[in-house]
Amino acid sequence: MLARRDHIDILKSGVRKWNTWREENATVVPQLSGADLRETNLAGVAFEKTDLCKAKLFFGAKLDTNILSEIQTNWPEKLATIWDDAKKDWDIDSALLEQVKKPDWHGWSESEGKDQGE
Numbered sequence: 445m446l447a448r449r450d451h452i453d454i455l456k457s458g459v460r461k462w463n464t465w466r467e468e469n470a471t472v473v474p475q476l477s478g479a480d481l482r483e484t485n486l487a488g489v490a491f492e493k494t495d496l497c498k499a500k501l502f503f504g505a506k507l508d509t510n511i512l513s514e515i516q517t518n519w520p521e522k523l524a525t526i527w528d529d530a531k532k533d534w535d536i537d538s539a540l541l542e543q544v545k546k547p548d549w550h551g552w553s554e555s556e557g558k559d560q561g562e
Contacts, residue, residue, distance in 0.1 A: 447475050447476050447477050447478050447479040447499075448474075448475040451474045451475050451476060451479075452476065452479050455474075455476070455479075455481075455484065455486075455489070456484055458485070459485060459486075459487065459488045459489050462489055462490070463488070463489065463490045466490045466492070467490075473493050473494070474491075474493070474494045476494060476499040477499065478499070479499045481499055481502050481505050482502065482503050482504055482505060483503070483504040483505060484505045484506070485505070485506045486502075486505050486506055486507050486508070486511065487506045487507060487508050488508065489508075489511075491511065499522070502515060502522050502523050502525075503523060503524070503525065503526065507551065509550070512550070512551055516544060516545075516549070520541060520544045520545050521536050521541060523540075523541075523544045524536050524537050524538075524540040524541035524543075524544050525537075526540065
């Protein structure tokens with residue numbers, strides 16, 4: 445199932461709006477499959493019942509430590525997906541993937557998040 449545009453729009457409109465929407469629509473299962481969450485502020489987002497394994501492109505996203513750790517452990521390639529201009533497609537950066545897999549890696553610096561995918 446593909447991501448629903450309205451769900452992505454709510455998420456990208458801010459943490460408070462997303463969390464309020466989730467409280468008011470607790471029976472809705474958010475559809476974020478294939479969503480580009482690059483550089484999105486996801487710190488404090490209520491992701492209950494949201495399948496993050498189907499979302500992609502978390503590079504530079506602001507993530508809570510527990511969510512970052514879960515993605516890093518289970519789907520590190522999602523943190524190392526970058527735009528390849530030559531292919532005109534998303535690709536996994538092997539060097540970045542190795543960095544992400546390190547146990548002492550805890551996210552991107554501000555400059556890394558801004559430079560990626562431009």
